[in-house]
Amino acid sequence: MNRLSRRTFVLGGLAATGAAVAPLQRAGAAVPYPFQLGVASGEPDATSVVLWTRLAPxxxxxxxxxxxxxxxxxxxxxxxxxDTFATLVASGTFTARYAAAHSVHVIAAGLQPDAEYSYRFRAQGHISPVGRTRTAPAPGTLGRDFVMAFxxxxxxxxxxxxxxxxxxxxxxxxxxxxxxxxxxxxxTAGSVRLHAGAEIVSLxxxxxxYAQYKSDPDLQAAHAAAPWLVVPDDHEVENNYANMVRADSSPALTTxxxxARxxxxxxxxxxxxxxxxxNAGSGNSIPLYRRVQWGQLAVFHMLDTRQFRNDQACGDGWKVCADADLATRSLPGTAQEAWLLDGLGQHLAKWDIVGQQVFFARQFDAAGAGNMDAWDGYRASRAPIQQGWVDRGVRNPLILTGDVHAAWANNLKADYADPDSAVIGTELVCTSITSGGNGTADTTIPNAATNPHLRFYSNRRGYxxxxxxxxxxxxxxxGVATVTEHGAAASTxxxxxxxxxxxxxxSL
Structure with missing residues (x-):
C-alpha cells in the first residue's frame, strides 16, 4: 500500500495535522489528558509490531x-x-499497571507483511495522538526499497x-x-533547558x-512517524559504566x-x-541483544556493548594501553560475540547491519592512543569479529554507531596498521541529536594521516x-546548523x- 497521506485528517470530530495529534477529550472526560508522552511503535516483523504509550497526565x-x-x-x-480508522484491522484492551508506571506494550498481530498502518489508544475518556507504523517484508522476499534513519x-x-x-x-x-x-x-545552570532534579539514581x-524527555514534541513526532529499534548506551544508566561498580561513579555507590540503580x-x-x-528486564539485567529481520533485504543485529563488557583498560579516556590487546577482555562479552558471529554466518539477508553504540574502526592519534571506552580499548575483541565475518563469507557487513557526538564514515580494514590492507566492511557513525551543543562546520578529519581509512567527519548535530x-x-x-535555537532546517x-x-x- 502507499505511504499514508500527509493530509489533514479528522479523529472524533477534531481536525489535526501530521503525526503528533492535538489532545482529543471525549465529552464528559473526568480526568486530565493522560497521553502527554505521545505514542510509539517498534520491533516490527512481517505480521506484527509493538505499540507503546504510557499514561502520565x-x-x-x-x-x-x-x-x-x-x-x-x-x-x-x-x-x-x-488514518481515518473507518475500518479496524486489529484492536484490543491492555491493562496498564501502576507497578509498571502505567506503560503499555501491545503486540498488534495478524497484520499484512510490508504494509503501513495507523494506530491510536483510548483511556479514561481520551484518545491519544495517532502514530504511523509498518511491518517488515515477508520472509524470503526483498520487499520494497526502504528508508532507515538512525x-x-x-x-x-x-x-x-x-x-x-x-x-x-x-x-x-x-x-x-x-x-x-x-x-x-x-x-546544570546556564543550559539551554534544564533537567528536572538531581542526578538520577532511583526508579x-x-x-x-524519561517523562521529561518524552514530553518533547519533536521527539514525539519522530516516534509517531515510524517504528523504532532501540538499544541503550551508557547514559541510560551512568556515564561510561561497564557492568560493575565504577570507581568514579557519581554519586559514589556501594555494590x-x-x-539497585x-x-x-x-x-x-x-x-x-x-x-x-x-525484552523486559529481570533484576539488574535486561535481554537486549537481538536480531530483527527485514525480509531478505536486511537483518539487524542489535548489540548491547555495556552490560557484559570488561571494565575499560587503563581507565577511561584516550590512552596508549597494551591491556587493550588482552584476549581475556571483551566489549560485548564472549556469549554475545559468539551470538553475533553465529548470526552473521547464517546469511539471513542481503545486508547484515549491526546496530551498536561505540566507535568500531581504529581511531588512533599520532602517539598511538585510542579511546578506551570504544573498540580501540578492546582490540582483541574487535579482531575476531572482523575476521569472523571474513571467514564466514559475509557479503555486506555494515556497522552503525553512535556515542561520539560527531558524524564519521569509515572503511573497516583487515589490518589497520597497513594502509594497503583489504577493506572488509563499512562503518557509518551518526552524530548526536543535541549532545555537545551546536558544534561547528568543521569537516577536517582528526588524525587523518594516522587513520587513512576514516573517510568523513562532521561536527554538526543531526542524524x-x-x-x-x-x-x-x-x-x-x-545536519542542522544550531540546536540552541529551535526549528533549524536540515541539510545533507x-x-x-x-x-x-x-x-x-x-563517494557520491
Missing part, C-alpha cells in the same frame, strides 16, 4: 508515576489501514530536538536509536527523566546501591521503549538517513554509497 511529578493514581487502567488500542545522544539540556523533527519530516520506514536516549546528570528518578535504570528503560515483553536496496545502501549525513552534509558485494565507501 502530570509527567514531572517527583514520584515518577506521572500523576496517575495507584489503580490499574484499561487502555483500548486500535490499528487501521487508514540517531543517538540526545542530551536534553544541550539544545532542542530539531533533528528528531527533521527525521520525522523524512518519513522513514524504520528508525534506529543507538543509545543515550536520556542523560543521567543533574540540572522514580529514571521514570521522571548493593549500584545493583542499574535495576531501576533498566526497568525504566523497558517501561519507556517500544520493546517486546521478551543519518539511509536508503537500502538490493544493489546499494545510500547514506546521507544530515555528505552522501556515500555502499555497493552490494563491494565493502567500503563510494
Amino acid at each position: 502530570a509527567p514531572l511529578n517527583a514520584d515518577g508515576q506521572g500523576g496517575m493514581a495507584t489503580a490499574d487502567v484499561a487502555v483500548d488500542w486500535q490499528v487501521s489501514a487508514t 540517531a543517538s545522544c540526545a542530551h536534553y539540556e544541550s539544545g532542542y530536538y530539531t533533528a528528531y523533527r527533521r527525521m520525522a519530516d523524512d518519513r522513514p520506514d524504520l528508525i534506529l536509536h543507538l543509545g543515550d536516549y536520556i542523560y543521567e546528570d543533574a540540572a 522514580a528518578d529514571y521514570r521522571r527523566r 548493593a546501591q549500584w545493583t 542499574r535495576t531501576a535504570a533498566y526497568q525504566a528503560y523497558y517501561e519507556n521503549m517500544p520493546l517486546r515483553p521478551a 543519518v538517513r539511509t536508503s537500502i536496496t538490493p544493489a546499494r545502501v545510500t547514506a546521507d549525513f544530515r 552534509l555528505q552522501s556515500f554509497a555502499v555497493l552490494d558485494g563491494r565493502p567500503g565507501l563510494q
